[in-house]
Amino acid sequence: MKGMVERRGHSRFRAENGATAVFRRPWPRSSTLGQIIDISMGGLAFRYIADMVRSRGSYELEIVWGDCSCRLDKIPFQTISDCEIDRKPSLNLVTRRCAMQFMGLTDKQKSDLRYFIQNHTIADPEG
Numbered sequence: 551m552k553g554m555v556e557r558r559g560h561s562r563f564r565a566e567n568g569a570t571a572v573f574r575r576p577w578p579r580s581s582t583l584g585q586i587i588d589i590s591m592g593g594l595a596f597r598y599i600a601d602m603v604r605s606r607g608s609y610e611l612e613i614v615w616g617d618c619s620c621r622l623d624k625i626p627f628q629t630i631s632d633c634e635i636d637r638k639p640s641l642n643l644v645t646r647r648c649a650m651q652f653m654g655l656t657d658k659q660k661s662d663l664r665y666f667i668q669n670h671t672i673a674d675p676e677g
Contacts, residue, residue: 560590563671568616571596571648573609584648586613589671591663593627593651597635600644611650613663615670622662626653 565586571594573582584598594613611625627650636645655663 560592562588562590563667564588565594566670566672569666569670570614570616571598572612572614573598574612575609587647589613589667591652591660591667593630593649595647595649597645597647600646613666615666620662620666620670622659622666625659626655627651628653 565588567585569586569589571584571586573584575581582598582600584596587595587597589595610623611627613620613622613625615621630649630651632646632648634644635647638644652663
């Protein structure tokens with residue numbers, strides 16, 4: 551769109567099927583799984599199914615490849631947006647899209663994230 555200012559500082563890549571984001575919550579609350587839409591060295595966006603009541607609380611972020619051959623855990627992040635994209639009232643479910651920015655990654659996390667991007671994404675020509 552003309553006149554839009556691109557704020558992203560990193561190239562964005564579409565994730566392959568099987569790339570999953572996991573919000574881990576303290577026991578006994580359940581974790582939330584989501585399909586990664588796109589990812590960069592600066593953050594990611596993913597979609598997930600939630601019940602109609604949004605949960606609050608502390609989370610740890612984990613990125614997992616489907617067969618668990620690649621896993622990044624305890625990723626520090628800041629949520630940028632978390633919005634509803636579809637609603638199924640009869641099932642009491644909502645599909646949401648969450649965008650987050652990585653914050654203060656360690657050198658190992660940066661290296662693991664580079665590996666994940668190189669091996670489990672597809673270059674997005676609109677970048």
